Amino acid sequence: MTRVTLDAIRHCLDGQIPGVIATCSRTGVPNGSYVSQVHYVDPLHVALSFQFFNKTRENVLENPVATIMVVDPDTAARYRVQAHYLRTEVAGPVFENMKAKLAGIASQTGMSGVFKLRGADIYRVTSVTAVANQTELPTPPRRSLLAAVRALAHSIQQSSELDELLNRTLAELEAQLGVRHAMIHWLDESGERLYLIASRGYSQSGVGSEIQLGQGVIGVAASARTSIRITHTTSEYTYSRAARESVRDTQLADRLEAELPAPGLSAPGSQLAAPIVARDRLLGVLYVEDAADSQFGYDEEDALVTIAQHLGLAAYMLEHSGEPDARKPHRAPRSSEPSGRAMAIRHYRADDTIFVDDAYLIKGVAGAILWKLLHTLVAEGRSEFTNRELRLDPTLGLPDLSSNLEARLILLKRRLAERCPELAIESTGRGRFRLRAARPVKLLDAD
Amino acid sequence: MQLNDELCEFLMGGVSIMLASRNAQLIPSIARAKGCRVVHDGAAKLRLFVSTAQAGELIDDVRASGMISATFSVPTTHRTMQLKGSDARITPLRPDERAAMETYVERFAAEIRPLGFSEEFTRAFFASSGDEIAIEVTPSEGFQQTPGPSAGARLA
Numbered sequence: 001m002t003r004v005t006l007d008a009i010r011h012c013l014d015g016q017i018p019g020v021i022a023t024c025s026r027t028g029v030p031n032g033s034y035v036s037q038v039h040y041v042d043p044l045h046v047a048l049s050f051q052f053f054n055k056t057r058e059n060v061l062e063n064p065v066a067t068i069m070v071v072d073p074d075t076a077a078r079y080r081v082q083a084h085y086l087r088t089e090v091a092g093p094v095f096e097n098m099k100a101k102l103a104g105i106a107s108q109t110g111m112s113g114v115f116k117l118r119g120a121d122i123y124r125v126t127s128v129t130a131v132a133n134q135t136e137l138p139t140p141p142r143r144s145l146l147a148a149v150r151a152l153a154h155s156i157q158q159s160s161e162l163d164e165l166l167n168r169t170l171a172e173l174e175a176q177l178g179v180r181h182a183m184i185h186w187l188d189e190s191g192e193r194l195y196l197i198a199s200r201g202y203s204q205s206g207v208g209s210e211i212q213l214g215q216g217v218i219g220v221a222a223s224a225r226t227s228i229r230i231t232h233t234t235s236e237y238t239y240s241r242a243a244r245e246s247v248r249d250t251q252l253a254d255r256l257e258a259e260l261p262a263p264g265l266s267a268p269g270s271q272l273a274a275p276i277v278a279r280d281r282l283l284g285v286l287y288v289e290d291a292a293d294s295q296f297g298y299d300e301e302d303a304l305v306t307i308a309q310h311l312g313l314a315a316y317m318l319e320h321s322g323e324p325d326a327r328k329p330h331r332a333p334r335s336s337e338p339s340g341r342a343m344a345i346r347h348y349r350a351d352d353t354i355f356v357d358d359a360y361l362i363k364g365v366a367g368a369i370l371w372k373l374l375h376t377l378v379a380e381g382r383s384e385f386t387n388r389e390l391r392l393d394p395t396l397g398l399p400d401l402s403s404n405l406e407a408r409l410i411l412l413k414r415r416l417a418e419r420c421p422e423l424a425i426e427s428t429g430r431g432r433f434r435l436r437a438a439r440p441v442k443l444l445d446a447d
Numbered sequence: 448m449q450l451n452d453e454l455c456e457f458l459m460g461g462v463s464i465m466l467a468s469r470n471a472q473l474i475p476s477i478a479r480a481k482g483c484r485v486v487h488d489g490a491a492k493l494r495l496f497v498s499t500a501q502a503g504e505l506i507d508d509v510r511a512s513g514m515i516s517a518t519f520s521v522p523t524t525h526r527t528m529q530l531k532g533s534d535a536r537i538t539p540l541r542p543d544e545r546a547a548m549e550t551y552v553e554r555f556a557a558e559i560r561p562l563g564f565s566e567e568f569t570r571a572f573f574a575s576s577g578d579e580i581a582i583e584v585t586p587s588e589g590f591q592q593t594p595g596p597s598a599g600a601r602l603a
Binding site: 024031033067069076 | 463465466467468469473474475476477478479498500501503512514515516517518520527529531567568569571572574575576578590592594598599
């Protein structure tokens with residue numbers, strides 16, 4: 001009988017092969033059952049999905065000892081996990097994580113509508129042993145995630161601006177971890193929505209696309225402040241669905257925004273989202289996906305959570321390292337004067353929606369910022385700005401956190417590049433930028 | 448209880464079989480079976496095959512208590528059924544039962560191949576060193592256990 005630690009076998013707890021559980025009634029009648037999900041909580045605890053009131057549940061409530069058998073999906077090795085039932089959780093990180101994962105398992109096994117998580121049954125693990133005398137297949141070689149995270153962490157902390165930090169993170173995720181589809185959402189000023197601020201690996205960047213907290217993998221990761229990992233395809237948690245459902249019964253501006261092409265794989269097999277948190281403040285969500293099933297295991301989840309935390313701290317440090325820097329702004333390249341037909345730029349005051357020549361451009365805080373910049377450009381002929389003056393501008397009503405403003409500027413800059421290249425925001429140094437207009441502008445304010 | 452032909456065929460097909468027993472302190476034990484045969488010595492009996500080393504404490508618990516539960520489940524459809532008995536005993540294999548185990552492993556491999564598991568995987572999963580025995584039991588109760596609203600219903 002070989003004793004092993006729970007964390008050493010947690011890849012057996014990913015649902016590829018269902019676990020089995022033995023329990024016993026107070027009168028001594030044993031019972032066996034298949035378990036959809038044995039979830040790794042920490043080195044001493046597992047959680048079992050509670051979906052139905054059944055004999056297993058009846059037994060552990062009166063005799064809280066269970067013996068679970070799990071199988072390594074690569075080597076075929078079997079392990080016995082002896083555990084003691086403690087309690088049932090019906091909310092919180094473990095519950096949300098299991099709920100999302102179960103939806104994936106249900107959809108993959110044709111059990112959608114049958115499998116629904118009622119609770120997460122938490123067990124304390126008292127022993128883990130390998131089945132004696134068994135035959136094991138060789139373990140497939142795996143890359144070192146720690147080495148990848150180390151290289152990524154080193155690279156991204158060199159960033160001097162939020163925009164650079166976000167782009168580097170996505171580029172390094174691909175270079176070091178082979179992740180080809182990734183997105184970063186930022187929490188908006190209301191704290192109720194997330195907007196896409198950076199993405200990589202999609203035909204449309206989708207920057208500006210919004211998600212309500214609690215919707216889809218990304219929204220749940222934010223609202224529950226926990227990583228969410230799905231190993232099998234499920235429509236319930238796809239990005240497109242979350243983005244669609246986030247705009248039901250909302251304002252016109254939100255619907256206009258939602259009509260822009262959203263990124264995200266149409267049928268991701270594997271999804272993983274980790275909250276970006278700095279000193280207890282939620283900044284956003286880092287999300288990766290893959291078309292194939294079972295691409296992200298517990299180790300990949302730990303890696304992404306670590307990366308998201310590092311990213312959060314790096315963003316926090318940038319925010320608190322003062323602005324702008326003492327360096328002189330980059331010398332303005334010889335820019336051509338605006339020429340050609342004037343662009344008609346219409347601003348709707350109610351929701352700061354901006355249309356350029358009758359085409360929707362942007363809304364909300366980013367719209368208000370652009371309107372302010374254009375006004376200054378037309379009224380004062382000034383095209384150089386500092387982040388600080390915008391942050392302190394009472395008409396914009398920004399919270400006193402520079403990362404919110406920087407994130408909005410990133411969104412504005414990318415949206416202009418994608419949908420209105422005649423207007424551009426160019427960095428001229430840390431905390432400084434220039435608004436460049438290739439054509440004259442005509443500003444029209446509307447209610 | 449009665450085991451009709453359709454049920455016997457199910458129990459002896461390419462189904463996943465897990466066994467549970469318990470010791471005097473009511474701590475449950477668990478093992479995977481390497482096939483099942485239904486024999487009729489008067490009443491219908493199950494003969495469940497296990498490797499002695501791999502079954503571990505379950506063998507001791509069956510010897511001491513006679514209690515066993517066997518849960519049969521089809522991986523591709525989740526059709527699941529559990530049979531229980533209290534007169535379980537450890538018996539040596541009968542002459543034709545090694546062949547029955549081999550047939551079982553082949554059937555089970557065919558069943559889980561569409562789920563992405565190779566024959567090599569299934570063979571490793573069931574490999575044992577010739578130390579197999581049969582647990583013989585008269586099932587006295589049976590339960591429907593396919594996930595869904597009728598799970599837990601008693602079989603006639």
